[in-house]
Amino acid sequence: MTSAAIGAPLDRVEGRLKVTGAATYAAEFAVPGLAHAALVQSTIARGRITRLDTTDAEAAPGVVDVISHLNAPRLPRLKPAATLEGSAFQTVLPLQDEVIHHAGQHVALVVAETLEQARHAAGLVKVEYAAEQPRTQLEAHRAAAYAPQPVFGMPPDYVRGDPWQAQAGAEVRVEQTYTTPIEHHNPMEPHAAIAAWEAGDKLVVYDTTQGVHMTRAGLAEALGLRLNQVRVICPFVGGAFGAKDSLWPYTILAAVAARRTGRPVKLVLTRAEMFTSVGYRSPTVQDVKLAARRDGTLCATVHHCAAVGSEVGEFAETAPEVTQVLYACPNVETRLRLTGLDVGVSSTMRAPGEASGSFALESAMDELADALGMDPIELRLRNYAETDPDTGKPWSSKALRACYAEGAERFGWSRRTAQPRSMRDGRWLVGWGMATASYPSVGAPGAATAVIRADGRAVVRSGTADLGTGQYTVMTQVAADALGLPPERVTFELGDSEQPYAFVAGGSSGVRSVGPAVRLAAEAARAKVIDLATHDELSPLAGYGPAAIGVEGGELFLEHAPTQRESYAAILVRHGLDQVTADGRVDWVSTPDDHRVNAFGAQFIEVRVDPELGLVRVQRALGVFDIGRVINPKTARSQAIGGIVMGIGMALLERTALHPEFGKVVSPNLAGYLLPVHADVPAIEAYFVDVDDPYVNSLGAKGAGEIGITGVAAAIANAVYHATGRRVRRLPITPETLLS
C-alpha cells in the first residue's frame, strides 16, 4: 500500500476551521431556548449535608430550577469503565443522598435563563454540613491499603520467576521510593455539555468527549433509556489527555435538568470545578528494587505502587505495568495497592500507569547505571528484551535499539562526561539524562462506513474523536489511500453517535482501531464499484477480475493497460447511482497473530540547573520513537512534542495540593497549577524510526498519542542528577528539593 497519502505530512484538513475560530466545540452549539446551569459543590471533604436550603436560590432572578438530593431523580450505580464494562470511572453519582465523599462533590444544580443568573443563584444555595476529618494524604494512610479489582485487565499482583530467590545472587542493588503527586489534565477546553430532549423522549447531547458512543451508552444506562433514544455529538474536542474518555456526572446532570425543565440546558464547568469533577492522575508512592549482576543484567525486579482509591468510583493508576514488559528480567514482581481516601475517583491521564511508572523505573535504572559505573544506554541495551518478557510472545515490532542509537547520535550523547557536576556553562550546571519510553496500544474495536459519490468524492464516517490527535487528517489519508482518491476529494466525518461504532479515542487506540476499519470500509466500497464496472459491458474494465484493477486519482484502470480507465463518477452515473456505500469493522485484537504490541522510544534531555536558586530549565529535549508506520509525520511529530511538553510539566511544575485539614484543593486554578508556558519549552526534536509492523493491523500503526510523555520525567530527573549529583525521587522537582 504505497501512495501519496500514507506517510504524507498533510496539513490538518480541519486547519482552516481551527485557525479562523470556526470549529465548534461543545459549549458553542446554538440551541434555541437554551437555559444555563451552574453547580454547587461541597466545601467539605467528608461528612453529611445536614441542611440544604434552596429558597433564596429559587427566588433569584431568572432561576428556572434548583436540583439537589432532595428532589433529584434516582440514578443507578454505573458500570465501571475500568473493567471495560461501562462508560464511567465515577460509578456513584451525586445528588442521591446527603453523604459527602469528597470536596467538590456536586450537591446542587441551578438552572436559569442566563449564565450570570445561574452562577449568582448557585451562590445563594445554603448548605450546612456535619463535617468529619477527611483522609486525603496518600502517604499518611498507606497502612489501610487494599488490592483493587483488575484495571483494564491488569491484576493487582503479578509475579514471574522468583524475584526473592533470584535477588540473593545480585551483586548490585537499587532500592528506592519514588513519589508523584496528584496531577490534573487541565485541557484548555473545560468540560461542557448541552442537553436537549426532543419529541418522543429522545435525548440529544453536545458533549466534549473522546467517545460519542461511550457517552451515549453511559447516558442510556444512567437515564434508563435505549441506545437509540440518545444521540451524542462532538466534532471537536478542545484537548482531553484522558479527561474526556469516560462519562462524568456533569453530563448526566445536564440531561436531568433538561428533562425537568423542558428546556435545553447548557452546563459548562468552571476551571475551578475542573479540579474536582472530572478525574485526575492519582498520586503514587512507588517502591522499586532492582537487583543486578555486575555486568548490568537484571536478575530481579520488584515494583510496588501505592495509589488512591475513592468511594465514588473505580480506577487505579497501574504504574507497575511498564516493569512487566520493558526489560529482559526473568524474575519480576509487581504489586498495586490502593488506599481509600476522601477524594474523587482518579482516572486515566495521558499514559495512565506508564507515565508515573516509567518515572520510577527509569529513575531506578539510572541509579543502577550510576552504581555500576555504566553508561545509562548501555545498561538498557544489556537488558534489552528481544521478545515480550511477560508472555514470551514475539513483539509485533520493536525498533527500540534504533531509537536509542539514533537518539544518542542526534543528541550527541557520546560527548557526555559521565561524572555528575562535570558539565557546566558559566553559572549553570549542565546535565544530560535519558530514559526509555514505552506504551502499549489498545487493539480496540472500530467500525466505519465509506461512501463513494457520483460527484467523484467520498465521505467516510466513524464515531471516533479528534482531540488534536490528527484523527480527521490521518483517517482522510487512510481512506484516500484505500479508495485511490486524492485526499482533497475525501471527507472524513466523526463525532456523532449516529456514525458507526468506535471505541473511545484513548489509550493511543485511535489510529490502531479506526484506521483498519476505515481501510476495510473503503476497500469494500471500492470493490463494489469495481464489481459494477467489471460486470458492465459498457466499461473498458468489463470482464476482468478485481485483481487486475488499480485505482488512482479516482480512476479505475487496468494494471496491464492503464489507458483503459474510467472514473468512479462515470461508473456511478452510468448506473444511475448517487452513491455506493460499504462498511468495515474490526473487533478487539489484543495480541494480533499472537504478537505483543507495544510502542517504544528513547528520550534525551539536557537541563541547566542554577545551583544557588534551585531552578531547573530544560535546554534541549529530543525523542526518537517506534510507533510502527507513521501515517502523517507532521501530526505524529506534534503528538510526540506535546507529550514531551506534558512531561516537562510533570517533572518540574505540576502538582495539585490538598489542604491537610480541610481536604480541599488548595489552588484550583491555572495560577496555582503550573502548566508549562511558552518560555518553559525549548525547541523540541521528535523523530520516528521507520518500522514495518506486519502484525499489528493492516496499517502497521501502533499509536502515537501517549508514548511522548513516557520516560520524560525520568530523563529530566536523571539529567538533574547528572548536573547536580542530587537524585530527586519526588515530583515535581522544586527548589526545596535541590537546595535542601
Added chain:
Amino acid sequence: MTTADVSGDALSSSVEVSLRVNGVDHSLRLDPRVTLLDALRDYLGLTGTKMGCDRGECGACTVLIDGRRVNSCLTFAFMQQGHEITTIEGLASDDELHSVQAAFIECDAFQCGYCTPGQIMSAVALLNEGHTTSTDEIREWMSGNICRCGAYPNIVQAIEQVARSTAS
C-alpha cells in the same frame, strides 16, 4: 459611536451596550455582569474566542481592543463601548487567511485548536509590537497564552516565519 455618559439604573438587570466588533456595530441589551468574552460568544454568536479559565490565567480569550491584545474575560462588555474590538473572526479578509493563520496551518502550530484563536490574536499583536527580535523574546512575549497540547515549538516557528517574511 456614542460618547454619551453611560450609566446603569438602580441594580439594573440590563444596560444598553453598543459594541463595535470586526468593524460592525452591534446594539445589545446586557446584564452588566456579562464579560466581553461572554458577550462575544453568547450574545453575538462569535464563538471563535474561547473560554479557558475565565480568570485571565490562560489567554484563550485573547482579542484585540484598539489593536492591543487583552483578555476578554477580564473586562465587562459595557466597558468596551466606544472601542474597536477585533476577534479571530475578523482576521481573514473574505477567503484569504491572515499570514499568521496560514503559517499556523503550515507549521502545524495547533492540535486541538482550542487555544489557537487566542494564540493567533496574541501573535498578530506581538508582531505589531515588534517583540520578535529573538526566539527567546517570542517565547517570553507569548507566555500569556497557554497550550496544553504543547504546540509551543510549532507556534514559535510559525511566528518566526511570518516575522521573517514581513521583514524581507
Added chain:
Amino acid sequence: MKTFNYARVRSVDSALAEAAKPGATFLAGGTELANWMKDGIASPTELIDINELSLSEILVHAHGVRLGALSRMSDVAAHPALRSAYPVLCEALELGASPQIRNMGTIAGNLLQRTRCPYFRETSYPCNKRHPGAGCAALSGEHRMHAIFGASDSCIAVHPSDLAVALFALDAVVHSRGPRGERVIPIADLYTPPGHTPDRETDLDHGELILGVVIPAAPFAAQSHYFKVRERQSYEFALVSVAASLELEEPSQTVRSARVVLGGVAYKPWRVRAAEEALLDKPLTDSTIAAAGAAAIQGAQPLRDNAIKVPVAECAVVRALTTIGERAS
C-alpha cells in the same frame, strides 16, 4: 456575582462623589476587580468607571517621573526615557503578569492588587483578611509562597505586585484625593501591616482615589535592576524578587546611596536597610554584595513550609546587585 449599578464618570469630583456611596468601587483596568467579583471576594453595588478621567500621563523630566493612575503597565514599561533612566521600573512591569494583562492593568490598580493567597481567594476557607476572627487556613495548610517578614498570627499573606517593589526602590510617592482631601503618601507608608486587622491593607480611605505616582529624580535610579525568581519561566508570581537601585561613584564604584527591596516576602515590599548599609560608602565588590545578601535576610521568620525563601532571597539580592555592578562597568 451580584449585579451592580455602574456610572462612567468624567471628572475626579464626580468620581469622588460617586465613591461616597456605600458599596461603590472604582473600576479602572478591571483585571483584578473582575476576578474578585467572580470569586465572591468583592460585591460592589456600584462600579465607578474612571477610564475617561485624564489620569494616563507618563511624564519624564529632570525632576522625576509622574505616572498617572490610569497609565497602562505596558505603556509605562515601553517608555524609552523610563527604560534608560529607571530600568528597575520597566523590568518589574515586564516581568509581571502577561502581555495581555499589562495592556489592561493600570499603575494604580497594580498597586492595589490583593494577595494571591489561595485561602483568601477561595471563600470557603477561613480567612482573617476576609472576615477578621474567622481564622487562617494558611497556617495549617500549604504556605510555601507566604511571608517570611512582617507577618502576624492572623495573616501570613504576601503582596504580589512587582511594580510596588520597584517603586519602593525608587522612593515613589502616591498622590491621591479623597475624604481627607489631597494627600501625598510615601509609598513606604501605603501598605499597612496585618496585625489583627488584615482586612485593612492600605492607608487609603474608602472612596479615596489614587491620582498618580511620582518618582523623584534620584542618583540611584539609573543603576537599578529588578530580579524575579519563579519556578515557571514566565507568567507566574514571584517566589522572591528583588528591586535594587545604587548610586555608584566612579571610578571606584563606591556606593553613595542605595535601595534594596525584597518582593514576595511580606504584606508589602520589604526594604532591607541592613543590606543597604552593608554597601554604603564602600566600592561595590563581591564581598560587599555577599554581605548585603546576608544582611538582607537577617530577622527573617520563616514558617514551617517556606524556609526556602530565605536562601533564595539572599541569593536574589546578590544576583541583583551583581547585575547592577556588571552593567555599570
